[in-house]
Amino acid sequence: MQPILKGTGLVKRYGKVTALDNCDFELMPGEILAVIGDNGAGKSTLIKAVSGAVVPDAGTVELEGKPVHFQSPIDARAAGIETVYQTLAMSPALSIADNMFMGREIRQQGLMGQLFRRLDKAEMQRIAREKLNDLGLMTIQNINQAVETLSGGQRQGVAVARAAAFGSKVIILDEPTAALGVKESRKVLELILDVRSRGIPIILISHNMPHVFELADRIHVHRLGKRLCVIDPKDYTMADAVAFMTGAKEPTAAEAA
Amino acid sequence: MPNSDNYEAAASGASTEVASFADDEGKGLVGRLHHTLHVNPALVPLIVLLAAILVFGLVLGSRFFSPFAMTLILQQVQIVGVLAAAQALIILTAGIDLSVGALAVLCSVIMGQFTFRYGIPPAIAVACGLAIGTAVGAVNGWLVSRIKLPPFIVTLGMWQIVLAANYLYSQNETIRSQDIEEQAAFLQFLGTKFEIGGAIFTLGVVLMIVLIFGLAYALRSTAWGRHVYAVGDDPEAAELAGVDRHRTLMSVYMLVGFICGLAGWVMIGRFGSVSPSATTGVIGNIQSITAVVIGGISLFGGRGSIMGAFFGALIVGVFELGLRMGGANPQWTYLLIGTLIIAAVTVDQWIRKVTA
Numbered sequence: 001m002q003p004i005l006k007g008t009g010l011v012k013r014y015g016k017v018t019a020l021d022n023c024d025f026e027l028m029p030g031e032i033l034a035v036i037g038d039n040g041a042g043k044s045t046l047i048k049a050v051s052g053a054v055v056p057d058a059g060t061v062e063l064e065g066k067p068v069h070f071q072s073p074i075d076a077r078a079a080g081i082e083t084v085y086q087t088l089a090m091s092p093a094l095s096i097a098d099n100m101f102m103g104r105e106i107r108q109q110g111l112m113g114q115l116f117r118r119l120d121k122a123e124m125q126r127i128a129r130e131k132l133n134d135l136g137l138m139t140i141q142n143i144n145q146a147v148e149t150l151s152g153g154q155r156q157g158v159a160v161a162r163a164a165a166f167g168s169k170v171i172i173l174d175e176p177t178a179a180l181g182v183k184e185s186r187k188v189l190e191l192i193l194d195v196r197s198r199g200i201p202i203i204l205i206s207h208n209m210p211h212v213f214e215l216a217d218r219i220h221v222h223r224l225g226k227r228l229c230v231i232d233p234k235d236y237t238m239a240d241a242v243a244f245m246t247g248a249k250e251p252t253a254a255e256a257a
Numbered sequence: 258m259p260n261s262d263n264y265e266a267a268a269s270g271a272s273t274e275v276a277s278f279a280d281d282e283g284k285g286l287v288g289r290l291h292h293t294l295h296v297n298p299a300l301v302p303l304i305v306l307l308a309a310i311l312v313f314g315l316v317l318g319s320r321f322f323s324p325f326a327m328t329l330i331l332q333q334v335q336i337v338g339v340l341a342a343a344q345a346l347i348i349l350t351a352g353i354d355l356s357v358g359a360l361a362v363l364c365s366v367i368m369g370q371f372t373f374r375y376g377i378p379p380a381i382a383v384a385c386g387l388a389i390g391t392a393v394g395a396v397n398g399w400l401v402s403r404i405k406l407p408p409f410i411v412t413l414g415m416w417q418i419v420l421a422a423n424y425l426y427s428q429n430e431t432i433r434s435q436d437i438e439e440q441a442a443f444l445q446f447l448g449t450k451f452e453i454g455g456a457i458f459t460l461g462v463v464l465m466i467v468l469i470f471g472l473a474y475a476l477r478s479t480a481w482g483r484h485v486y487a488v489g490d491d492p493e494a495a496e497l498a499g500v501d502r503h504r505t506l507m508s509v510y511m512l513v514g515f516i517c518g519l520a521g522w523v524m525i526g527r528f529g530s531v532s533p534s535a536t537t538g539v540i541g542n543i544q545s546i547t548a549v550v551i552g553g554i555s556l557f558g559g560r561g562s563i564m565g566a567f568f569g570a571l572i573v574g575v576f577e578l579g580l581r582m583g584g585a586n587p588q589w590t591y592l593l594i595g596t597l598i599i600a601a602v603t604v605d606q607w608i609r610k611v612t613a
């Protein structure tokens with residue numbers, strides 16, 4: 001089977017820091033791939049390199065076997081890759097609905113929409129409310145509330161809802177439950193499974209080992225800017241994974257990527 | 258992971274009621290006021306404007322409180338009003354434009370000189386002025402967006418360049434009102450006056466009002482407007498969320514250059530003549546920034562409404578006319594405006610503070 005999203009020899013340097021050091025990466029169709037690694041290992045940089053937010057210094061990215069050269073997140077989004085960034089990428093002063101439809105606003109039908117480019121706010125609000133309710137994270141009193149008035153967890157919920165609503169080929173989640181409560185995390189995990197059942201593969205970055213081992217089909221262990229190994233959660237314990245991640249244990253030749 | 262899941266089981270008996278947003282109830286009067294201002298940032302300048310009109314009206318009586326005086330204010334603020342609309346757009350993107358006034362003067366000079374020096378039909382000369390304004394805006398925008406220079410520096414430089422180019426090109430020569438009237442009346446088109454029941458409007462005033470309402474609509478109800486706010490709010494987030502930051506900034510700076518061209522044309526209508534040494538070239542930037550700040554638009558970008566900038570320009574106009582009619586020393590105007598600027602920024606800080 002051919003990977004749906006594949007990175008080969010990715011390199012990204014920030015001055016003297018090598019965030020990605022000749023890194024390979026593969027996402028298979030329909031799978032949940034967890035990416036784990038220490039702080040600063042380069043996980044966020046890796047997913048940015050495949051989602052257009054960062055243009056790698058070297059290396060290639062292929063989507064469904066075809067090379068792609070994303071220059072911006074807009075390109076990746078147009079190709080069906082939707083990302084929840086660690087920083088969430090929300091405009092604090094704008095409303096929940098504005099944020100959910102940022103860059104893909106819906107215009108009104110007819111003359112007002114075509115000639116005066118008037119937005120269909122009612123429709124966008126309706127869809128936004130529906131998506132948030134699907135997630136069960138919150139009942140929305142006011143979808144026009146500014147995002148900055150939400151709690152960190154609620155913001156994360158909105159960001160996840162946005163990605164789940166629009167992702168068609170790949171959904172990337174960079175620590176989507178880091179700020180969430182137990183109940184809200186559970187909802188996001190259910191949503192991830194739900195997205196997979198729609199046949200959409202997911203990249204999940206998380207420091208939460210129980211979540212990773214519960215959801216992931218495969219685990220990509222990232223260390224010092226590159227893929228150390230890919231393990232099957234059924235064959236390894238969380239302790240093994242942490243040992244690989246921190247360098248306490250080296251993978252055998254068979255395990256190494 | 259048999260024992261790792263247990264802690265979640267404890268939550269399964271929890272209330273199924275999901276988190277809900279606190280609404281306004283229980284926030285108290287101050288909280289509600291805070292929320293209202295947060296949602297409608299132009300409310301404060303509107304209240305100040307109405308209060309100022311009321312106070313001057315009570316003190317000065319019908320001399321001030323007349324259709325004539327009210328529309329005189331509109332005529333007096335038309336240039337600053339148009340420039341404030343331009344400035345508001347830039348400030349919404351978290352920038353600042355020091356070149357707006359100078360650019361307006363340069364555009365008016367181009368419209369005049371193209372007509373009189375080269376014999377170009379006035380309508381085409383006006384179009385050339387607008388085009389050159391747009392081009393200068395594009396240069397500002399490119400330096401800000403592509404070269405990533407601070408807008409303050411770019412437009413500080415452009416202000417000097419444009420002002421100097423304006424003197425060099427015009428050879429410091431004024432085109433007299435009389436000559437324009439006889440040979441190229443179209444240049445003064447925006448000065449055309451009409452009366453409605455004692456109220457006197459000029460086409461320049463109409464242009465200012467249409468421009469402000471048009472921009473207010475575009476900022477509120479189109480995707481472009483949402484992108485302008487998003488880029489001003491947090492450019493990185495906007496870009497990650499799928500906004501073309503470069504395109505948005507370029508469109509704003511070019512539109513601002515075009516509006517400065519319009520302001521130049523309004524100037525010819527207002528003064529009749531074309532003068533490279535019009536004071537707008539030197540103080541137009543500060544006047545427009547003053548209007549925008551009093552209008553409650555945050556200098557940090559992403560917050561405020563263009564109606565606020567309009568109200569801000571009108572507040573200055575009301576103070577100027579009211580104090581002059583009352584026979585006060587004009588320095589009182591500056592003193593009051595200065596106080597208002599500081600008060601407006603204080604209110605902005607308070608509004609930006611999130612209490613929820």
Ligand SMILES: Nc1ncnc2c1ncn2[C@@H]1O[C@H](COP(=O)(O)OP(=O)(O)OP(=O)(O)O)[C@@H](O)[C@H]1O
Pocket residue numbers: 014017018019037038039040041042043044045046086
């Ligand atoms: N914009 C940037 N400028 C400079 N250095 C950067 C930048 N982004 C990342 N880095 C560096 O690259 C390295 C990898 O960072 P990255 O954010 O990818 O780590 P991470 O694995 O996602 O860590 P975490 O678990 O803390 O999120 C770090 O050393 C970081 O300092």
Ligand SMILES: [Mg+2]
Pocket residue numbers: 043044045086174
């Ligand atoms: Mg990270």
